[in-house]
Amino acid sequence: MQTSKRHFLKCTGTLLAGVAAYRLAYATAHPEAKPDAAKQYILIHDQTQCIGCDACAIACRQTNQVPAEVSRLTIVRHGPYGEYPNQQYHFERQSCQQCENAPCVMVCPTGAAYRDPQTGIIKVDDWKCVGCQYCIAACPYQVRFINPVTRAADKCDFCAETKLKQGELPACVQACPTQALQFGDSLDKDAQVRKTLNSAAVIRDNESLGTRPKVFIIADAKGEVTI
Amino acid sequence: MRSIYLILSLMVLLVMSVIGSAVEAANLSDIHKNPCYKCHKRNGSMLGVHANNALAISCNDCHGEKQGHPRKASDLIAFTPSASQADKQNNVCLNCHRPQLLGQVDWTHNVHSNKVSCASCHQLHPEYDAVLTQTKAERSQLCVKCHTVVKD
Numbered sequence: 001m002q003t004s005k006r007h008f009l010k011c012t013g014t015l016l017a018g019v020a021a022y023r024l025a026y027a028t029a030h031p032e033a034k035p036d037a038a039k040q041y042i043l044i045h046d047q048t049q050c051i052g053c054d055a056c057a058i059a060c061r062q063t064n065q066v067p068a069e070v071s072r073l074t075i076v077r078h079g080p081y082g083e084y085p086n087q088q089y090h091f092e093r094q095s096c097q098q099c100e101n102a103p104c105v106m107v108c109p110t111g112a113a114y115r116d117p118q119t120g121i122i123k124v125d126d127w128k129c130v131g132c133q134y135c136i137a138a139c140p141y142q143v144r145f146i147n148p149v150t151r152a153a154d155k156c157d158f159c160a161e162t163k164l165k166q167g168e169l170p171a172c173v174q175a176c177p178t179q180a181l182q183f184g185d186s187l188d189k190d191a192q193v194r195k196t197l198n199s200a201a202v203i204r205d206n207e208s209l210g211t212r213p214k215v216f217i218i219a220d221a222k223g224e225v226t227i
Numbered sequence: 228m229r230s231i232y233l234i235l236s237l238m239v240l241l242v243m244s245v246i247g248s249a250v251e252a253a254n255l256s257d258i259h260k261n262p263c264y265k266c267h268k269r270n271g272s273m274l275g276v277h278a279n280n281a282l283a284i285s286c287n288d289c290h291g292e293k294q295g296h297p298r299k300a301s302d303l304i305a306f307t308p309s310a311s312q313a314d315k316q317n318n319v320c321l322n323c324h325r326p327q328l329l330g331q332v333d334w335t336h337n338v339h340s341n342k343v344s345c346a347s348c349h350q351l352h353p354e355y356d357a358v359l360t361q362t363k364a365e366r367s368q369l370c371v372k373c374h375t376v377v378k379d
Contacts, residue, residue, distance in 0.1 A: 052334075053370035058363060077334065084326045085340035177375040 039185040040120040040214070041098070041158055042193055043170070044202065047220035049180035050091040052077055059175035063162050070145045072096070072156040073172055081223045090223040096143050096156040097205060097213035098122050104135035104144060104153075113153065120214060121160050126152040140206055141213075158183070186214075261286045266297075274354040289319050308347035316344045335370075347373075 052075055060066065060073040072095060079089035102122050104113045112128035113135050115121070129152035136144045136153065147154035159170040168174065173181045184193035196202075202216040256278040258264075263286040277284055287293070294301035306316055317340075329336035339347075348358045348369065361369070 049376075051370060051374050053367050053374065054363065055367045055371055058367050080330065080334065080337045084330070084337065085342075087330070087337040087340065089334065089338060177371040179376050 038118055038120075038187070040187045041164075042120075042184065042186045042197075042214045042216060043098075043158065043173075044182040044193055044196055044200075044216045044218065045093045046180045046182070046200075046218040047091060048218055049178045050075070050093075050220070051178055051180075052089060052091040053177065055175040055177060056093075056172035056181065059171040060156070060159075063159060063171035065149075066154075067148050069148060070154070072143075072154070078223055088222045090220050093215070093217075094141070094143060095215070096122060097141050097211065097215045098156075098158065100212035100214065101210055103138040103140060103211065107134040107138040109134065116160070119158075119160065119164075121158050122155075123157050123160060124153050124155070126150050129153050140209055140211065256280050257283070258285060263287075263290075263293075271352065273352055275351055275356065277351045291319075306344065306346040309344055310342065310347075313344040313347075314341040316346060317341055320345050343373075 054075055057071065057073045057075055061068075061071065064072060066072050074094045076092045076094055077089050078092065080087040081090070082088055098121055100115075100120065102113070102115060105115055105122060108114075109132065110128045110130055112125045112130070114123060114125065116123050131146060131151055131153070133146065133153070136142075136146070144153050144155045146152070158164060159168075159172075163170050163174075169183050170181075173183045182193050182196055184191040186194055186197065188194065196218075197216065200218050203219050204213045204216055207213070255272055257280050258273050258278050267286075272278075273286075276282075277289075289304070289306070291301070291303045293303070296303055304312075304316060304319060306319075309316075326336070326340065349356050350358075358366075358369070
């Protein structure tokens with residue numbers, strides 16, 4: 001018994017050392033095999049342009065096959081403000097904020113919730129999720145849910161699987177008729193999102209929590225208390 | 228022989244169309260007894276809730292008085308999907324419909340108020356107003372139709 005254990009440890013050690021050496025040699029010999037430069041995808045919701053038509057939410061449901069009883073993206077309507085005939089509404093987007101410092105990832109006991117280092121997108125590994133709902137409880141934005149079909153936690157992933165892989169923009173961004181949604185890589189110096197971030201006054205939901213969300217908001221003044 | 232068949236078939240068609248229109252007239256509401264209908268039959272029938280006999284609405288109640296129409300000037304209103312005439316058109320609808328109640332039924336009434344004509348979304352001559360039975364997706368596309376910003 002003792003001999004076989006020693007033998008096992010020796011073999012495993014040798015094997016691991018071999019694999020490590022091979023990988024090191026491979027990485028040195030093929031510098032181009034390094035993955036693409038990391039991206040940091042962000043989304044900007046311009047509330048001043050949003051008309052509350054729900055085209056984004058409908059497109060999201062269709063593209064990602066989201067069952068009717070749950071949703072990855074909801075537009076919440078606040079109002080009306082003012083008196084007839086000059087009434088206005090305020091539209092708020094509720095969806096995953098793609099936190100850089102994500103509470104859902106921190107509490108997930110199985111590693112099903114993770115931050116993709118290549119894109120900065122918070123994703124869910126369906127097969128790793130045990131449905132404990134810790135992430136749902138931890139999310140300060142309350143945007144996670146259990147998908148009744150996959151029985152795993154689910155939420156917006158900027159259409160990583162359904163659109164980004166094909167080189168397209170997320171479904172909500174494509175569907176928006178007023179261009180109230182902007183999507184792009186904030187690390188790319190020429191990206192429009194970066195120009196917008198530098199020129200417009202943007203806010204983020206619950207910034208004080210230190211979650212560092214990647215969904216930015218150009219806030220609508222409608223409904224604000226005027227002094 | 229051939230011409231007799233032709234005349235016969237034409238007569239049958241004529242009789243059928245007369246019977247047909249008589250049956251149709253029997254089903255039509257009282258608003259069709261309005262003198263306007265003599266000329267405006269070609270515009271189709273007035274169906275739906277607004278043609279209900281109990282409401283006793285006449286063409287003039289919405290479209291205005293005949294005045295010099297058709298030869299001379301008149302203030303008759305045509306309900307078209309236009310923004311320039313929206314206020315004028317909608318004031319007619321607001322004689323009966325209260326803005327507060329419309330806003331409760333659907334929030335989009337509040338934002339379009341006197342800026343978009345009711346006729347841009349609603350049709351009240353057909354039996355059913357198509358906008359009332361739209362799916363969510365169809366309705367969203369109706370918004371998109373006007374609100375689309377051209378991409379640069």
